[in-house]
Amino acid sequence: MPAVEVQNLRKEFVRSNGRRSGLLRRNRKRVEALKGVSFEIARGECVAILGQNGSGKSTLVRLLATLLLHDGGSATIFGHDVFRETRAVRRLVNRVSVEASFFKKMSSTENLSYAARFYGMTPGETRDEIPRILEKVGFPADRRGEAMEGLSRGMQQKVALARALLTQPVLLLLDEPTTGLDPRSKLEVQDFIREVRQIHDATILLCTHDLDEAEALAERIGILDDGDLICLDTVDGIKRKYHSGTLEEAFFAATGHGLEDVKEDE
Amino acid sequence: MPGAAAALRHELIGLAGVFERNVYLVKRYIWWDVAFFVWTVANTLTIVFIAKGIEAGGGTIDVPRVTTILLVGAVVWAYLGIIFEILTETVAWERWEGTIEYTFMAPLSRPIHLFGMGAFAIVYGVVRAVLLFGVVAVFFSLQLSHANFPAALLVLIVASIPFIGIGMMTAVLPLISPEKGTQLGFIAQGILLVVSGVYYPVSVLPEWMQWISVISPATYALDGMRDAIINGAGITAMWEHIWPLIIIGIVSIPLGLEVFRRGERYAKKHGKLKRSG
Numbered sequence: 211m212p213a214v215e216v217q218n219l220r221k222e223f224v225r226s227n228g229r230r231s232g233l234l235r236r237n238r239k240r241v242e243a244l245k246g247v248s249f250e251i252a253r254g255e256c257v258a259i260l261g262q263n264g265s266g267k268s269t270l271v272r273l274l275a276t277l278l279l280h281d282g283g284s285a286t287i288f289g290h291d292v293f294r295e296t297r298a299v300r301r302l303v304n305r306v307s308v309e310a311s312f313f314k315k316m317s318s319t320e321n322l323s324y325a326a327r328f329y330g331m332t333p334g335e336t337r338d339e340i341p342r343i344l345e346k347v348g349f350p351a352d353r354r355g356e357a358m359e360g361l362s363r364g365m366q367q368k369v370a371l372a373r374a375l376l377t378q379p380v381l382l383l384l385d386e387p388t389t390g391l392d393p394r395s396k397l398e399v400q401d402f403i404r405e406v407r408q409i410h411d412a413t414i415l416l417c418t419h420d421l422d423e424a425e426a427l428a429e430r431i432g433i434l435d436d437g438d439l440i441c442l443d444t445v446d447g448i449k450r451k452y453h454s455g456t457l458e459e460a461f462f463a464a465t466g467h468g469l470e471d472v473k474e475d476e
Numbered sequence: 477m478p479g480a481a482a483a484l485r486h487e488l489i490g491l492a493g494v495f496e497r498n499v500y501l502v503k504r505y506i507w508w509d510v511a512f513f514v515w516t517v518a519n520t521l522t523i524v525f526i527a528k529g530i531e532a533g534g535g536t537i538d539v540p541r542v543t544t545i546l547l548v549g550a551v552v553w554a555y556l557g558i559i560f561e562i563l564t565e566t567v568a569w570e571r572w573e574g575t576i577e578y579t580f581m582a583p584l585s586r587p588i589h590l591f592g593m594g595a596f597a598i599v600y601g602v603v604r605a606v607l608l609f610g611v612v613a614v615f616f617s618l619q620l621s622h623a624n625f626p627a628a629l630l631v632l633i634v635a636s637i638p639f640i641g642i643g644m645m646t647a648v649l650p651l652i653s654p655e656k657g658t659q660l661g662f663i664a665q666g667i668l669l670v671v672s673g674v675y676y677p678v679s680v681l682p683e684w685m686q687w688i689s690v691i692s693p694a695t696y697a698l699d700g701m702r703d704a705i706i707n708g709a710g711i712t713a714m715w716e717h718i719w720p721l722i723i724i725g726i727v728s729i730p731l732g733l734e735v736f737r738r739g740e741r742y743a744k745k746h747g748k749l750k751r752s753g
Contacts, residue, residue, distance in 0.1 A: 223747050272750075275581045279744045300583035311574035313497070315504040324500070327493020328582035330486035357504070373578070 213413035218283035258428035267417035304379035310366035364395030490584035494592025562597035563643030622708030631700035638693035641728025648739030
């Protein structure tokens, strides 16, 4: 059984273009965020999805995280239907996104306690586990009681990783986890992701627009462009397919544009 | 551990987690809470002094009685406001902080999540209501020698059940309209304020408004609390006020959960859980 099986997954949003037809009616248009995406991820595998902003990466992660309802197709996680068996899926999945997202006045320990309770962890269990996991991600012990708003982005992202790992997910959804981090923090987070795979045998779906990060962490890389998954293969396979010497050239050959070109927001 | 017991344990731990988080937030924002309490005291005093004002203007009223009637009205109104505010924070605050997606993707049932918020709202609201009553009462010479406070408290707590049901319905509004949803919740509060006899008897309302007051839990909460505090009615005498509250609660809680469920589905369909969207 694959860890993740996605078949012809579709999602569209209705967006207002800001204009009105008549006094009250807004002009709306349908935007296809995912246009029938299909792929599988094996247990323990790390797959990176590359795409520019607005390509559908975050929509894919949100669909798999049960945060969006789909408009067609199917998705299963370890055999559980993402849209029908949400409780079972939620026990298996956690996510780290580009925004660390915490209660800013609360400390890292308080934020992690709150998150852990939702996964059934008692105060007795988190009393030892939270300091252990914070230490593991390299978070200084003397700052555990400090409000999150006083911490750097890198520190906050480490706590976000700790939050995801605290619940021992078998599938980790990483949505640009290192975007905006300084080079050192970026490397620390990447090292930690590798360690998580080795120790916890977690399956990872990494969405990023960082080519080096994708190449360094993933066994296979998918290119998502304007809601279409153009290819999903090993780095060498992609280079061969697009007759390119580098992943960046292959991406350009596949999509006709660079990764940093900005599109409409997802 | 058998499956059902393990699932129940998981849900109860989650419920405790919601409560625990709110305690952390109260601790972290304690001075804001103190400031808000001072504002509530000032508001309540403004209303309760009306009784003295009428007398000073030449009116003939039983000032201590009217003062107590107004005080009970203001305290229940403040309590209702806290219940609604905390339940609305289920979505609004988490959305503002950006944590809502993490909370909504956690394996905790939404009813338990909302009941956790409701349980905290009751405890926090009761503490605030008792403090408010005590502080404002110091400013007036009230006749409270016959007051039956346990009976009044019982009515307030039972009234919390339908209040929470209505609060669940308004809590979903920020999911539907992230920008204006919270303010829309004030409409429900405003309607309850008008029809429930917070500061005047329901009998002065037009007949069609009196019909609405019948389904407002605040009507029975106010009647019961005034009966207990002014007339000294005991706990057994509270039954006539409590049974309508129970019936409204039996209807409003499932209705509130269903409204929230539909709102959550709408938000997931249209991508409105996301902080920026």
